[in-house]
Amino acid sequence: xxxxxxxxxxxxxxxxxxxxxxxxxxxxxxxxxxxxxxxxxxxxxxxxxxxxxxxxxxxxxxxxxxxxxxxxxxxxxxxxxxxxxxxxxxxxxxxxxxxxxxxxxxxxxxxxxxxxxxxxxxxxxxxxxxxxxxxxxxxxxxxx
Numbered sequence: 835x836x837x838x839x840x841x842x843x844x845x846x847x848x849x850x851x852x853x854x855x856x857x858x859x860x861x862x863x864x865x866x867x868x869x870x871x872x873x874x875x876x877x878x879x880x881x882x883x884x885x886x887x888x889x890x891x892x893x894x895x896x897x898x899x900x901x902x903x904x905x906x907x908x909x910x911x912x913x914x915x916x917x918x919x920x921x922x923x924x925x926x927x928x929x930x931x932x933x934x935x936x937x938x939x940x941x942x943x944x945x946x947x948x949x950x951x952x953x954x955x956x957x958x959x960x961x962x963x964x965x966x967x968x969x970x971x972x973x974x975x976x977x978x
Contacts, residue, residue: 863920864891864912870927876902877925885914888921895925903930903960931961941973949973 862885866877876899880891892909899907906928914921933956941951949972956965 860919862887864888865920865922866895866925867922868925868927872927885916885919885921888912888914892923895923899925899927901960901962901964903932903962904928905931905961905963932958933961934958945973945977949975 861881861883863879863881865879868877877895880895882888882891892912896907896909904927906926908926908928910924910926912921912923937953949969951969951972959965
């Protein structure tokens with residue numbers, strides 16, 4: 835074999851390995867459907883690095899919806915097309931929860947102030963796990 839033939843074989847090998855690497859590195863698209871009308875930006879498709887990232891993407895999506903006050907939101911299942919590298923996941927939203935009125939009645943003013951509890955931050959706002967945690971932790975921390 836001549837030097838030119840060896841170079842061609844080498845180049846063909848490089849091209850072939852690059853095409854195989856590209857095929858395995860392609861993204862996996864995750865799309866969402868919802869049983870209720872919600873802003874589109876809340877359920878935008880996500881391009882994950884691979885199908886193995888699906889659980890992480892679903893967990894993030896649920897955390898976002900819970901943070902918007904949809905504490906009952908759940909993902910009921912996903913249909914995956916490995917050929918098209920796409921999953922479509924169905925979201926059941928549930929109802930949106932709001933604080934009707936959260937009062938500091940019974941909590942001394944200095945404790946409420948130290949715990950950064952402000953009634954106006956809760957009235958008619960979505961209930962979020964982060965707010966509940968922050969409020970309870972603040973009150974507990976001060977009372978210790």
